[in-house]
Amino acid sequence: MALKGSGINPKKFHRSQIKFYIFLIPFAVFMMLPILFIVNHAFKPLDELYAFPPRFFVYKPTFENFQNLFELANTSGIPLSRYLLNSLIVTSAVVFLSVIISSMAGFVLSKKNFKGKFTLFEINNAALMFVPIAVIIPRFLTVSFLGIDNTFFAHILPLLAMPVGLFLIKQFIDQIPDSLIEAAIIDGASDFKIYWKIILPLIKPAIATAAILAFQLVWNDLETSTLYTTSENMRTLAFFMNTLAIETNVVVGQGMAAVASLIMFVPNLVLFIILQSKVMNTMSHSGLK
Amino acid sequence: MHTDKKTPYLFLLPYILLFLTFIIIPIIMAIYLSFTNFNTIERPDLIGFLNYINLLTQDEIFMQYVLPNTVLFAVIVGPGGYILSFLLAWCLAQLTTLPRMILALIFYSPSMTQGVAMAVVWKIMFSGNQSGYVNSILMRWGIITEPIIFLQDTRFILPIMIIVALWSSMGVGFLAMLAGVLNIDQTLYEAGAIDGIKNRFQELFYITIPSMKPQMLFGAVMAIVGTFSTGIIGVQLTGANPTPGYAGQLIVNHIEDYGFIRFEMGYAAALSVVLLLIIYMFSYISKKLFSET
Numbered sequence: 001m002a003l004k005g006s007g008i009n010p011k012k013f014h015r016s017q018i019k020f021y022i023f024l025i026p027f028a029v030f031m032m033l034p035i036l037f038i039v040n041h042a043f044k045p046l047d048e049l050y051a052f053p054p055r056f057f058v059y060k061p062t063f064e065n066f067q068n069l070f071e072l073a074n075t076s077g078i079p080l081s082r083y084l085l086n087s088l089i090v091t092s093a094v095v096f097l098s099v100i101i102s103s104m105a106g107f108v109l110s111k112k113n114f115k116g117k118f119t120l121f122e123i124n125n126a127a128l129m130f131v132p133i134a135v136i137i138p139r140f141l142t143v144s145f146l147g148i149d150n151t152f153f154a155h156i157l158p159l160l161a162m163p164v165g166l167f168l169i170k171q172f173i174d175q176i177p178d179s180l181i182e183a184a185i186i187d188g189a190s191d192f193k194i195y196w197k198i199i200l201p202l203i204k205p206a207i208a209t210a211a212i213l214a215f216q217l218v219w220n221d222l223e224t225s226t227l228y229t230t231s232e233n234m235r236t237l238a239f240f241m242n243t244l245a246i247e248t249n250v251v252v253g254q255g256m257a258a259v260a261s262l263i264m265f266v267p268n269l270v271l272f273i274i275l276q277s278k279v280m281n282t283m284s285h286s287g288l289k
Numbered sequence: 290m291h292t293d294k295k296t297p298y299l300f301l302l303p304y305i306l307l308f309l310t311f312i313i314i315p316i317i318m319a320i321y322l323s324f325t326n327f328n329t330i331e332r333p334d335l336i337g338f339l340n341y342i343n344l345l346t347q348d349e350i351f352m353q354y355v356l357p358n359t360v361l362f363a364v365i366v367g368p369g370g371y372i373l374s375f376l377l378a379w380c381l382a383q384l385t386t387l388p389r390m391i392l393a394l395i396f397y398s399p400s401m402t403q404g405v406a407m408a409v410v411w412k413i414m415f416s417g418n419q420s421g422y423v424n425s426i427l428m429r430w431g432i433i434t435e436p437i438i439f440l441q442d443t444r445f446i447l448p449i450m451i452i453v454a455l456w457s458s459m460g461v462g463f464l465a466m467l468a469g470v471l472n473i474d475q476t477l478y479e480a481g482a483i484d485g486i487k488n489r490f491q492e493l494f495y496i497t498i499p500s501m502k503p504q505m506l507f508g509a510v511m512a513i514v515g516t517f518s519t520g521i522i523g524v525q526l527t528g529a530n531p532t533p534g535y536a537g538q539l540i541v542n543h544i545e546d547y548g549f550i551r552f553e554m555g556y557a558a559a560l561s562v563v564l565l566l567i568i569y570m571f572s573y574i575s576k577k578l579f580s581e582t
Contacts, residue, residue, distance in 0.1 A: 007383050008382050008383065008470060008471065008473065008475070008478070009382060009386075009471050010383070010384070010385055011385070012385060013385055017383060017384055017385075020380045020381075020383045020384060021384070021388075023380060024377070024380055024381065024384075024392055025392075027377070027396075028392050028395045028396065031395055031396055031398075031399060031456065031459075032395050032398075034399070034407060034410040034411070034414070034456065035398060035399070035407075035410075037410055037413075037414070038407070038409075038410050041410075041413065050420075051420070052419065052420045052425075053420070053425045053429065054420045054421070054422050054425050056422070100303075101303040101304045101307065102304065104300040104301070104303065104304065105300060105301050105303075105304035105305075107300060108296070108297040108300040108301055109301070112296075112297040112300075114297040114298070117297075120301070120305075124308075127308070127312055128507075128510050128511075128514070129510050129513055129514055129568055129569070129571075129572045130312055130514075131514055131517045131518055131564075131568060132518075133517070133518060133520070133521065133541050133544075134319075134517065134541070134544075134561050134564045134565050134568065135315040135316055135318075135319045135561050135565070136541075136544060136545065136548065136561075137319070137322070137544065137548040137549075137554055137557050137558060137561065138314070138315035138316070138318035138319045138322065138558070138561075139311060139315045140548075141318065141329075141554075142310060142311065142314060142315055142318070146310075157307065157310070157311065158311045160307045160311075161304060161307040161308040161311055161312060163308075163312075164461065164511075166304065191296040191300070192296075195300070213461065216401055216402075220401075220402050227549075242525075254409075254413055257409040257412075257413075258409065258410075258413070260409070261407055261409045261410065264402060265401065265402055265407065268398075268401035268402060269398055269401065272394070272397070272398075272401065273394065276390065276394065279464060280464065280467070280468055283461075283464045283465045283467070283468035283469075283504075284468040284469075284471075284472050286465040286468065286469075286503075286504060286507050287465075287469070287501075287502075287503025287504050287506075287507060288503050288504075288506040288507040288510065289503050289506075289580070
């Protein structure tokens with residue numbers, strides 16, 4: 001008997017979908033447990049953190065751990081606001097600049113003819129598999145050679161060239177019809193004007209996606225704070241939260257560490273929820289040939 | 290198409306400059322330094338293949354722990370996470386929009402922090418006394434009588450790292466594959482049904498996977514990158530480099546150990562080159578599997 005309909009992307013619920021739910025829901029619960037746990041743990045008062053047998057859910061939620069965390073940061077000499085400010089500066093700079101340079105490069109790689117175009121794109125494709133941590137030492141040496149250690153440049157510059165961002169943006173620009181650009185050329189528009197007035201407004205989903213990937217990379221990044229910075233007041237929130245999570249094994253510390261993880265995690269989540277439809281739109285063009 | 294000789298290069302300039310400085314030059318430097326003896330204070334002096342020879346013949350820790358750990362970790366987390374991502378993406382595509390979105394968000398969210406920022410959750414869960422969650426559950430069920438110090442016990446470190454890495458492996462590749470399954474032309478399935486495709490599995494192998502090969506390849510590359518980037522999780526979990534008894538030591542940790550703790554940069558560079566080759570090998574295999582030409 002021939003199979004009727006594939007059932008991919010169905011419009012409404014059908015009994016045949018139940019088997020997928022049976023598989024997916026327990027899995028989702030398992031995946032969600034650690035995140036639920038961190039939320040609950042962050043709000044537990046001291047006696048619940050100590051409780052034996054340990055309990056998963058919080059019974060009397062409090063902001064105690066949040067207060068402790070802020071107090072600890074204040075007593076350690078450098079206020080939490082300094083780490084936060086550093087993180088905000090670095091994150092916004094990386095997100096903004098990497099989107100600009102990737103979209104500029106993506107535009108010409110997609111819509112212009114010039115020598116070396118395909119080679120460049122091939123090299124970028126190969127660099128998709130680049131794992132910064134593999135060449136952590138030469139990157140460290142490069143940063144010290146440039147003399148930018150202990151400055152914001154050390155946080156920003158190494159993260160700007162994102163092969164994935166360029167790749168996704170270029171693939172997305174590929175589907176913009178050439179006729180649109182030709183029409184603009186006839187009207188006498190310069191390349192910069194075409195990029196600014198036509199390409200950028202049309203590739204908002206890809207920009208959102210590249211931005212979110214850049215955000216995840218830089219917001220969670222430990223490499224630049226650990227290796228390229230020696231002065232404590234140039235380090236980022238991710239670094240501070242991480243030292244907190246690593247060094248505190250005592251129970252009071254657990255509550256604070258949970259708060260720290262939560263603070264690191266929530267912005268990622270919120271941003272993704274806001275932009276998720278744009279991300280999915282971009283991902284449709286993510287094929288690597 | 291409009292051709293202009295200079296502007297394309299102007300548009301590319303910032304990207305290329307940064308790409309060269311922080312990706313290409315470091316790779317070339319790693320290759321060069323791997324043939325030298327370099328302690329960061331004196332100038333590097335060329336010693337030929339000595340670092341590689343030492344790696345193969347002298348470094349017992351590498352041969353006994355680091356290499357087997359890395360291979361085991363990469364083989365389970367790489368293909369394992371990848372197959373899981375695909376399977377979940379495929380199942381999700383069979384659902385209606387709203388539940389699909391919610392479930393996709395749940396699967397994707399652990400990867401947002403690459404698992405590293407969430408290491409603390411696992412530290413608390415696997416905490417080594419009787420009030421640790423896993424210990425408490427196992428003791429209540431009577432499986433163990435004494436609490437296990439999971440994160441210092443050489444038997445458990447690597448498995449826990451693998452669990453954490455798998456948990457955070459549904460990343461960008463997963464989203465790409467989900468979009469890939471959803472975008473397959475519906476008429477292909479109808480044609481397939483006429484040609485005698487009998488069940489969902491035949492459909493999967495003869496239509497779904499072949500029509501989304503580019504996304505499968507992208508997903509594979511992302512899975513490889515994710516696998517090797519989460520490699521540092523062992524140090525995060527145990528709080529020490531080297532990890533206790535080298536049980537969770539992967540190449541990335543070994544590089545850091547030699548580079549930033551012992552300052553043997555030349556040797557660490559040789560390790561970097563080996564790691565790059567391993568990553569390249571994985572990508573080469575994925576390309577062979579999914580390339581369209």
